[in-house]
Amino acid sequence: MTLPESDDAMIRRVLWSLPTGLYVLGSVVDEVQGPWNLMTINLVTQVATTPRILGVSLESDSRSLEYVRHSGKAALSILAREDRAVVRRFVKAVEDVEIDTEGRPTRLSGVEVELTPLGVPVLSQAVAWLDLKVVTSTEFESHTMVFLAVAGARAIPELLEGSASERSVEILRMEDTRMNYGG
Incomplete structure (x- = not known):
């Protein structure tokens, strides 16, 4: 079998075929005063087990990268496959923030949020x-x-129940949407 010579369009489509999850990355400048942001992300992988290290790839001019650099922290929301519609709310930087009487965010882009122990x-x-x-x-x-x-x-x-192949909850993946990114 002879493979066709590669071109930019083919390389992009081959890279799109790599299976990836689809997540939402939270970031903050200051956990008490904000501002807070959520961003749809698929370029995430565990790169080490000791210590447990994740690698996330952020666009160099993104608000999320700016916030992560400033605070030194982030949080990754892992979603069920049935929650595929919510990721579209975070393809652009968050502008709509609802806060409670103590100044904590309760909704970002109309979606209910909570803060982790690190305040993200x-x-x-x-x-x-x-x-x-x-x-x-x-x-x-x-x-x-x-x-x-x-x-x-x-x-x-x-x-947390059973093995990965037996779980009743399926995690959202890029292929579950009509979205694509990378290449």
């Missing part, structure tokens, strides 16, 4: 979330790869 917003409907602290980063032309240590987590019981 996560979606209340997330099946799990990870609290993260920046370890280091590497800059590329279009994106910055940020490496974050897992500082804490929460998950619904159904996510």
Whole structure:
């Protein structure tokens, strides 16, 4: 079998075929005063087990990267497959913030949120979330790869039961939407 010579369009489509999850990354400048942001993200992977380190790739000119650099922390909301519609709310920076009487955010872009122990917003409907602290980063032309240590987590019981192939909760993936990113 002879493969066709590669061109830019083909390379992009091949890269789109790489399976990825679809998550929402929370960021904050100051956990008490904000501002807070949530961003749809698919470029996430665990890169080490000891210590537990995630790599997340953020556009170099994004508000999320600015906030993560400033505070040194982030949080990752992991969503159920059935929550695919909510990720569209966070493809652009958050402008609509509702706060409670104590000044904490309750909704970002109309979606209910809560703050992690590190003070970073996560979606209340997330099946799990990870609290993260920046370890280091590497800059590329279009994106910055940020490496974050897992500082804490929460998950619904159904996510923790059985093996990965037996779980009753399926995690949202890029292929569950009509979205694509990368390439």
